[in-house]
Amino acid sequence: MAADHVIDYIGGSDEDVAHLRLMLRKLRGRLRRTWEMGAEIHADLVLVDRASVAGEAAHQRTLERGVACAEIWREGDPLPADRYLPLPLREDDLVALLDGFDPGSIIAPVPLISHGADFFVMDIGDDAGLQVDPNLLSAVPDGDLGAGAWQRGAAAQDLDHDALFRRDPMADDVRMLVPDSLGNAALEEREGRPTARSRARSETRRETTFEAEEPGGAGIADPVAVPQALQGGGPWPLRDYLRHPILAAPARLELMGLPPLVLDPKQESYDSPAPLPELELYCLQSLKRSDWQPLSSAEIADLHAAGTLRPWRRLLWMDRLLTSDGRLEPQFDRAGTFWITRWLDIIHDYPHHARIASAMMQPRRLHEIAEAAKATMTEVFDSVNAFHAIGDLRWEAKPRGEPRSA
Structure with a gap:
């Protein structure tokens, strides 16, 4: 089930972010609306720690974008003017903050000043061709003449505007467009997602049925020396x-x-x-x-x-479930068939994912697993990755030439 609102925590330590994520899971039954952690661009509420550079920058962005913001408050610091959450994080404080959040409130963003054409010649170091508006001098403190008080003089009127837009004769030279060799600092980065060509090539070389192998064995401690x-x-x-x-x-x-x-x-x-x-x-x-x-x-x-x-x-199963982020591992065929070879007793710990595991006791397509367990596709992806991590997953690629299901 999708959450009602999204919150992001910027500027805090990794432990505090992880603690907040865990508290949101535990408080689902107490909160009036469901919340989940997400990216800042999608967040309805941004929690910032202004003691860090990242938190201060995020606070400024929320003011400019008109997004609701709450600040981290430490004992001994001045109380913030608006929403805040005390450290260390406590469940009652978090419930009070989130239940007090009004999704219908509109925060007026900070107005952005739009500059005219004079912006590019306001501070070029040539005071001879510039004059000051005398009406603005009275509003400017002594010795602090703002750039907004300058206006173009006669010298600025004589700028060669054609020269600004004249094309560079070397711009069309192929030697300037395409380097003939890579620089010493060039890096080769492997693309994590498979392409259609690489997927087709790999399907011609592999067998139809796979025993999923997770890195470092099927969740068993490696008997060799510590790396x-x-x-x-x-x-x-x-x-x-x-x-x-x-x-x-x-x-x-x-x-x-x-x-x-x-x-x-x-x-x-x-x-x-x-x-x-x-x-x-x-x-x-x-x-x-x-x-x-x-x-x-x-x-x-x-x-x-x-x-x-x-x-x-x-x-190991729980660790992979929490770190999967709803993305199916790239070696799997999304149109393939998946099943698990043995049952994992998680019904009392994760009853929702236990239903997914029950649906995976027989070979099924991913969308069939989601339908049988009444789960989302991201939850199915997380479960597939988790069973892969402990070596209990088997899967079969879609036969080549078979049309994909709608």
């Missing part, structure tokens, strides 16, 4: 701790008042008293190695005796 890029203290995303042996023994993580999370790399399992949605923030930020506290031998024994360990493929 060079993952040596040191971090920070790294949670998925790197799951796919590589960064942790040598069971360790506990507990940050920012979030529920504790224990990883057991030998059994590739995790333990937490909280459901998956309450662990989302761990997937939306980078974690330092020092954030993890090793368990003692007694704690490890108690952990194994409790029998509460669950496979951490559930964490």
